[in-house]
Amino acid sequence: MDLINAVIVLLNYTIIPALTYGSQLALGAIFVTLIYGILRFANFATGDMMSFGTMFAVLLTYYFQSIGINFGFLPTALLTIPFAIFMMILYMLIIDQTVFKYYRIKKSPPVMLAMVSVGVMFVTQAIIRIIIGPTDRRFLDGEKFILKATEFKEMTGLAEGLTIKSTQMITIVVTIIVVAIMFWFLNKTKTGTSMRAYSDNEDLALLSGIDPKKVVLITWIIAGILATIGGILYGLDKSYRPFVYFNNMLPIFAAAIVGGIGNPYGAFFGGYVIAFAEIFLTYAYKRFLVYILPVSLEPNSLMQLLSTDYKFAISFSILVIVLIFRPSGIFEGKRI
Amino acid sequence: MRNYLNIIIAYSIMMLLIILVGIFQSWSIALTIFNYCMISAVMTLGANIQWGYAGLINFGIMGYTALGGLAVVLVSVAPVPEAWSVGGVNMMTCLGIIILMIFSIRYILKNIQKSNKRNYLIAGIIIVGLILIKIIAGPAIEQIEAVDPAKTGFLGGLGLPVLFSWIVGGLFAAGLAFIVGKVALGLRADYLAIATLLIAEIVVSIIKHEDWLARGVKNVIGLKRPAPYEIDLQTSPWFINLVEKFHSTKLDLANSLSERQDILNQLVIDASSVYVKLCFAGMFLVVVIILLIITQKALYSPWGRMMRAIRDNEEAASAMGKNVVKQHLFIFILGSAIVGIAGAMMVTNDGLFTPGSYRPMRYTFVIWVMVIVGGTGNNFGAILGGFVVWFLWVEAAPIALFFINLFTAHLPETNEIKVHLINSAPYFRFLLVGIGLLLIMRFRPQGIIPEKIIKQ
Numbered sequence: 001m002d003l004i005n006a007v008i009v010l011l012n013y014t015i016i017p018a019l020t021y022g023s024q025l026a027l028g029a030i031f032v033t034l035i036y037g038i039l040r041f042a043n044f045a046t047g048d049m050m051s052f053g054t055m056f057a058v059l060l061t062y063y064f065q066s067i068g069i070n071f072g073f074l075p076t077a078l079l080t081i082p083f084a085i086f087m088m089i090l091y092m093l094i095i096d097q098t099v100f101k102y103y104r105i106k107k108s109p110p111v112m113l114a115m116v117s118v119g120v121m122f123v124t125q126a127i128i129r130i131i132i133g134p135t136d137r138r139f140l141d142g143e144k145f146i147l148k149a150t151e152f153k154e155m156t157g158l159a160e161g162l163t164i165k166s167t168q169m170i171t172i173v174v175t176i177i178v179v180a181i182m183f184w185f186l187n188k189t190k191t192g193t194s195m196r197a198y199s200d201n202e203d204l205a206l207l208s209g210i211d212p213k214k215v216v217l218i219t220w221i222i223a224g225i226l227a228t229i230g231g232i233l234y235g236l237d238k239s240y241r242p243f244v245y246f247n248n249m250l251p252i253f254a255a256a257i258v259g260g261i262g263n264p265y266g267a268f269f270g271g272y273v274i275a276f277a278e279i280f281l282t283y284a285y286k287r288f289l290v291y292i293l294p295v296s297l298e299p300n301s302l303m304q305l306l307s308t309d310y311k312f313a314i315s316f317s318i319l320v321i322v323l324i325f326r327p328s329g330i331f332e333g334k335r336i
Numbered sequence: 337m338r339n340y341l342n343i344i345i346a347y348s349i350m351m352l353l354i355i356l357v358g359i360f361q362s363w364s365i366a367l368t369i370f371n372y373c374m375i376s377a378v379m380t381l382g383a384n385i386q387w388g389y390a391g392l393i394n395f396g397i398m399g400y401t402a403l404g405g406l407a408v409v410l411v412s413v414a415p416v417p418e419a420w421s422v423g424g425v426n427m428m429t430c431l432g433i434i435i436l437m438i439f440s441i442r443y444i445l446k447n448i449q450k451s452n453k454r455n456y457l458i459a460g461i462i463i464v465g466l467i468l469i470k471i472i473a474g475p476a477i478e479q480i481e482a483v484d485p486a487k488t489g490f491l492g493g494l495g496l497p498v499l500f501s502w503i504v505g506g507l508f509a510a511g512l513a514f515i516v517g518k519v520a521l522g523l524r525a526d527y528l529a530i531a532t533l534l535i536a537e538i539v540v541s542i543i544k545h546e547d548w549l550a551r552g553v554k555n556v557i558g559l560k561r562p563a564p565y566e567i568d569l570q571t572s573p574w575f576i577n578l579v580e581k582f583h584s585t586k587l588d589l590a591n592s593l594s595e596r597q598d599i600l601n602q603l604v605i606d607a608s609s610v611y612v613k614l615c616f617a618g619m620f621l622v623v624v625i626i627l628l629i630i631t632q633k634a635l636y637s638p639w640g641r642m643m644r645a646i647r648d649n650e651e652a653a654s655a656m657g658k659n660v661v662k663q664h665l666f667i668f669i670l671g672s673a674i675v676g677i678a679g680a681m682m683v684t685n686d687g688l689f690t691p692g693s694y695r696p697m698r699y700t701f702v703i704w705v706m707v708i709v710g711g712t713g714n715n716f717g718a719i720l721g722g723f724v725v726w727f728l729w730v731e732a733a734p735i736a737l738f739f740i741n742l743f744t745a746h747l748p749e750t751n752e753i754k755v756h757l758i759n760s761a762p763y764f765r766f767l768l769v770g771i772g773l774l775l776i777m778r779f780r781p782q783g784i785i786p787e788k789i790i791k792q
Contacts, residue, residue: 042526044701099774111393111525115708116777118701122770125697129763246697250537253530309545316534323531324519 001158006291008160013287018279019272020168020237023175026271027230028252030182030264031223037199037262038219039104041113045121046227047249051242052124053088053228054235055132060084061139073143075170075236081229089224095120096220104216121246128242137240140167167237178229179268182222186264191218199262251278251312254319260329269331274315282308343716343785350723357731364606367613369730374620375682377722380706381627381715382674388713388787389640390667391647395529396516398699399536400672402543402691403512404505404679409550409689411501412560413493419480420491423548426476427491430469437465480548490551498560502623502680509676510669512539517668521661533696544691556689563615569608576600579607616685623681624719627674631715643667644713702729705773711783720785728772729765736764 028050035043043049060080070076099120103113146169149161186192191214198205198215206212231245238244251274259270284302293299306314322329354373358366379397386392441458448454481489520531544552569575580587583603590596634640646653646660654660683689702725710721740761744754776783 042530099778102778109525111529112777112781114526114529115704116774118704119770119773119777121701122705122766122773124770126763126765126767126770129766130757130760133760134763250534254534257527257530307545310541313538313541316538319534320519320531320538323523323527327523327527 002291005158005160006288008158008162009288009291012160012162014279014283016164016168018276020171021279022272022275023171024230024234024237024271025248025252025255025275026268027175027178027226027233028248029255029259029267029271030179031226031230032252032256033259033261033264033267034219034223034226036256037264038195038215039100039113041110041117042253044114044117044249045124046252047246048121048124048128048242049088049092049223050227050231050234050248051128051240051245052091052231053084053224054231054240054245055128055242056084056087057081057228057232058137058139058235058240059132061141065141071142073166075140075142075167077139077232077236078170081232084232085225085228088228089221092220092224093217096216125242125246132242134242139240140236142166165237167233171233171237174229174233178226182226183264185222195219247312251315254315257319257329258322260331263329263331266329266331270329273330274318277318278311278314281305281314282311343720346720346784347716350720350727353727361734364609364613367610367617369727371613371616371620371685372682372730373723373726374617374624375678375685376703376706376726377624377719378620378627378678378681379675379703380710380718380722381624381631382671382678383703383707384671384710384712384715384718385631385674386668386671387707388718389635389643389647390664391525392521392664392668392671393525393529394532394668394671395696395700395704396532396536396539396672397675397703398694398696399532399539400509400512400675401679401682401699402536402540402694403508404502404676404681405683405689405691405694406543406550407505407508407676408498408501408559408680408683409556410493411496411504412498413556414495416483416488416490416492419483419488419548422483423476423480424491426472427480427548430473430476433465433468433472437461477546477548485554488551489554490548490556497562498684499562499619501684502677505680506673506677509679510673513669513672514665516672517665521664521668533700536700537696540691540694543694550689550691553690553692555691557687559683559687559689561612561687562619562684563612566605566608566612569611570604575608575611576604579604582607620681620685623677628715628719635715702769705769709772709776709783711785711787713787714783714785717783717785717787721783724784725769725772728768732765732768733762736768737761 028046031050032043032046035041035046057077057080060083061075061077064070064076064079069079071079099116100113103116143166145163146166147162147164149163152158152162153160186196194205194210195215195218197208198210198212202212205215234245234248252271255270255274256267257270258273259266259268261267282304284304286299286301286303289299289303354366354370357369379401382400383394383397386394440461444454444457444461448457480491483489516532516535520528520535523531543550546552547554550556580600583600586603587596587599590599642653642658643663645656646658646663650660706721706725707718708721709725710719711717737758740754740757744751744757747754780786
């Protein structure tokens with residue numbers, strides 16, 4: 001019985017939150033990796049682009065709520081995803097045409113493009129702050145919980161409760177669907193194959209008649225979908241605040257590089273590596289150990305490896321370690 | 337002379353802008369902007385050494401700035417005897433353990449062949465060391481933080497003169513740069529950018545959360561100043577006499593003696609803040625000029641030519657027998673040290689250390705915009721970049737407000753769009769800086785004052 005309780009504690013406080021957070025990071029990391037693999041630069045505007053898409057979802061959610069449209073027990077924000085994605089892709093294409101295209105045609109070094117993306121980051125941040133302001137916004141409605149701790153306790157008669165927030169379930173399910181479709185697209189369709197070819201060897205791809213304009217367009221479209229959905233899922237689960245999104249860029253980068261930048265499978269996996277590391281290293285294991293250890297060995301401290309203040313620092317340390325020992329990432333990088 | 341014409345023109349325009357701020361807003365604001373411009377200029381000089389001379393991309397400027405700031409606290413604040421007596425021994429033991437760990441790892445690296453055994457040994461030393469530190473430091477940290485937490489709760493510093501901390505700040509930053517350089521300099525450019533950015537984040541989060549070191553997010557206020565305090569000036573007769581002399585015509589217009597006294601008091605208060613800022617401006621100017629002379633000499637020395645050769649073609653330079661790795665590490669340390677000095681200068685100027693305020697936006701990306709806008713590889717350009725971008729960063733809100741009012745003049749005061757725009761005026765600084773960066777990168781990628789190579 002104690003063992004089951006201990007497992008429930010772990011599930012409740014570490015595994016489910018880590019899966020959720022990992023899914024959010026994974027979507028962002030695949031976005032980073034796609035841009036890096038096909039357009040060949042580190043996009044420092046990642047966090048703010050995700051924030052841009054989410055901003056439209058927040059505004060539309062408020063609008064839908066005001067005219068009385070809702071999505072039953074699901075959050076209204078899910079209804080706004082297509083519109084938000086549309087706006088996001090539109091914005092990305094405008095940015096690409098006005099800013100990135102010039103450097104792509106000139107074949108500038110990647111550092112130059114990264115620097116340009118810093119400029120895009122500034123502009124995007126400005127637009128977001130001017131439109132919606134820097135404050136914290138919650139836009140979650142509908143059912144909050146799928147499973148409440150008290151219900152679970154009544155159901156099973158255990159001492160520990162298991163809580164599943166609806167946002168956690170939505171995040172995990174939506175991520176699986178989106179990522180599955182994307183991998184199918186990249187591997188099975190002709191366009192997806194041409195994108196992979198372009199990423200592997202640009203010149204050879206051009207020789208075999210692949211239209212670079214089309215590849216770039218499709219890349220931005222996929223990137224827009226991933227960025228918006230990732231951003232909205234994060235916003236639903238926590239809350240929407242532009243500054244937080246900018247900061248999230250860092251663990252997302254960490255996830256992409258840990259998995260092997262340029263490799264979407266690696267990025268997907270990297271997201272979970274980072275999330276699990278962050279949560280497992282900062283979780284206070286006292287409650288877990290109380291169940292599995294005999295009474296005499298009961299710990300009197302919190303049994304926390306690192307304080308939660310260092311949550312971000314953990315992901316960065318993992319990244320630094322990976323960069324030193326295996327710069328190409330856990331999976332081989334630079335392949336789509 | 338002709339060579340320097342564009343530099344002179346650019347700097348004159350910049351000075352004119354600051355003087356205009358002085359006339360239209362106030363001299364105090366103008367001097368604040370000027371001082372911050374100078375601090376930014378030192379930071380850009382540091383970043384320019386790395387990026388302009390050697391082509392190394394360092395997005396960790398925030399970390400070095402924060403370390404420079406930490407140096408001010410550790411050097412100038414008076415020590416807290418109670419904290420030292422409750423936890424000093426333990427903390428010193430921990431420091432000893434860390435040093436011991438480093439030396440034993442070095443010993444192993446040198447004397448044992450590369451093998452799994454070596455890796456396990458190193459991992460073992462690190463794990464044992466960390467556990468020891470956690471056991472020894474844990475209770476000591478709690479005790480130190482419990483010492484009058486509202487005021488101290490940290491070990492304090494050495495109580496030395498604050499100017500000394502500028503050098504220490506540079507040394508701290510150099511030390512960090514040595515470690516970062518050893519770890520990350522082999523990486524490709526964009527990886528290096530990300531790695532340095534993240535390492536800087538780690539440094540800042542340690543400073544933020546280790547309260548025993550510098551109070552963390554509780555901030556350290558009331559730091560020592562190398563300049564006189566306003567309050568002291570306002571009561572010292574020589575200063576009041578000086579102000580009286582300066583404004584004699586204005587004072588003579590007063591009708592009665594009491595009115596004259598009121599005006600004089602107001603003038604003295606204004607003048608004292610201007611005087612303090614002038615003192616700082618003088619000190620900063622000395623630092624900027626010294627650094628400018630050194631960097632300029634270095635740029636046109638054989639060493640500078642070698643750096644440019646390495647930047648332009650690493651393989652060729654190393655084929656000529658230049659040690660690229662060593663030179664990269666050296667220049668990385670040098671540039672970071674200058675950034676550290678700037679960090680110390682900034683905290684000294686503010687008189688307070690607020691670890692929570694170190695954010696990558698302000699302390700990494702804006703500095704990079706300054707380097708690119710000013711002119712990579714040109715020290716005059718870097719300084720100008722610091723001035724121009726900082727000026728825009730500060731004055732963007734008033735400028736934006738002016739234009740918003742201009743374009744929405746026909747709308748009523750309560751119009752929602754107008755109110756919203758006026759409220760978001762501060763965010764136009766991001767827009768201005770971002771668009772500025774994009775335009776410069778597109779139409780003048782070498783910056784306002786481009787790199788100049790003197791041919792002999």
